[in-house]
Amino acid sequence: MRALLTARLGADFAKLWTASAVSNIGDGITMAAGPLLIASITTDPALVGGAVFVQQLPWLLFALISGAYVDRLDRRMLVIAVNILRALPLAALTIAVATDTATVAVVYAVFFLLGTGETLADTASGAFLPAIVAPDRLAAANARLMATFTIANQFVAKPLGAWLFVIAAAVPFGVNALTFAVAAALVATIKPIPTPPSPPRRALHAEIADGVRWLWEHRLLRTLAVSMGLANVAFCAAFATLVLYARQRLGLSDVGYGFLLTTFAVGGLLGTVLAPRLQRVFGAGTLLRAGLVVEVITHTTLAITTTPLVAAAILIVFGIHTMVWGVIVVTLRQRVVPQNLLGRVGSVYTLLDVGGAALGSLLGGALAHVWGLTTPFWIAAAMMTLIATAAWRPLRQASAA
Structure with missing residues (x-):
């Protein structure tokens, strides 16, 4: 399948597609394990529900700002940097869970940082795609990316995340940190795209x-x-x-x-x-x-x-x-x-x-x-x-x- 994908949409898209699959598995694992972790710390329904909102909140706060920076910066490098930076708080959460020092505040902080990174990485990936895929193949490329999200995030990762949490509560978050690092490495292998001249930067x-x-x-x-x-x-x-x-x-x-x-x-x-x-x-x-x-x-x-x-x-x-x-x-x-x-x-x-x-x-x-x-x-x-x-x-x- 990967060979066919490379032939039809190009080697760079295959790398981006693989990075998306890997990071979607990691995201789905945390989506399943995150509520289980919160529920193991507190039984307050408001605090359990708040964990989901905390990860959505950055979209309301920073979506427009992130969009502006995506247009200012090298989109490929931005995706790489954000994936690396998202791995760090997950690694810290892994250690906190493993040492039984994770609190609701710690989990909220990590989820907020993940959501903030998502506003940059997702926006940059969507804006980066037209630079590596021909216009007449964009629909096929977007369909493959969405199919990958559905399979990796919805079907594979969620039961996997719950299973890993049962084995050891810290494992799913460590796995997610690793997936972000792998995704960053894959995107780094994509050829740099020449940046067209842009108008002078304003406020x-x-x-x-x-x-x-x-x-x-x-x-x-x-x-x-x-x-x-x-x-x-x-x-x-x-x-x-x-x-x-x-x-x-x-x-x-x-x-x-x-x-x-x-x-x-x-x-x-x-x-x-x-x-x-x-x-x-x-x-x-x-x-x-x-x-x-x-x-x-x-x-x-x-x-x-x-x-x-x-x-x-x-x-x-x-x-x-x-x-x-x-x-x-x-x-x-x-x-x-x-x-x-x-x-x-x-x-x-x-x-x-x-x-x-x-x-x-x-x-x-x-x-x-x-x-x-x-x-x-x-x-x-x-x-x-x-x-x-x-x-x-x-x-x-x-x-x-």
Whole structure:
């Protein structure tokens, strides 16, 4: 497979792809082991839940700043440096867990640093890809990277992380530190990319404003960014209490809930395989419009059904949609945004995504508490109907971009 990948997308992409696979395994291991570690230190639900928020918080605080620095610095070197720097706090956490000195504050600090590094590394990787892959192969490259994330992070790493934690609580964090070091070494073997001349550096806030302005003035990308920001409010509000929905509405056990979660990954994997082919057959505009319809149908179906198989089937379809949408949007952004603005425009897009998700997560629990578990799904279906209506005409431009 690697030989085929090298032949079609180039040796440098193969190195980036391998680095992504390795680091995604490490990330997934920590995503599984992190909550287990926190739960072994404290039984306070607020502190356990806070560990997830602490790793998301840097996206809200630093996404725009990180995007500006991605456009200022050598993106390849930035990915290398950030991966090395992310390995260091993980190594420190490994020692703290091994010596039984890890506290909630220590874990929070490490997770915050990991999240901060992620804002730089993920933004830089996305902006770096067009420099090593031909424009007509970007969709295939993005699909492979997303498929790797689904397989490595969702299927392989999470059960592995839990298993390693049971063997020895410090091991998963040490393994993650090693994966970051390996990923840095792999990216270091990619040929340096000549940096094109850039305009004189200005104040950071002025450079950030350039990225915000460029996105806002591009009708199609503005429509996509705002649509997905609002869609994430709807989605995360509906799915914030999914565990309770699975138990009380669908009658699933904890194991059944776990299987329900895997439907996202199954659909996502199918979506990454199908995305380039579907785009060639139907065009980006048609697929993006269809994706909004899928969102409406998904939320409506989940609001109505009490049958686990129906819920699982619609979630597989939803997973396919999310990956198809993701491949199209990321590829489109890489093609139309000027190279010197890719980091900033990408960071604005991510900030809207993460901000919508955070707001939805906060609203969902309150809505379900007051009006019942299906209310957030009905509200999400109504929101997505309005979003689809407003975005329908602008999305037609996607096929021509």
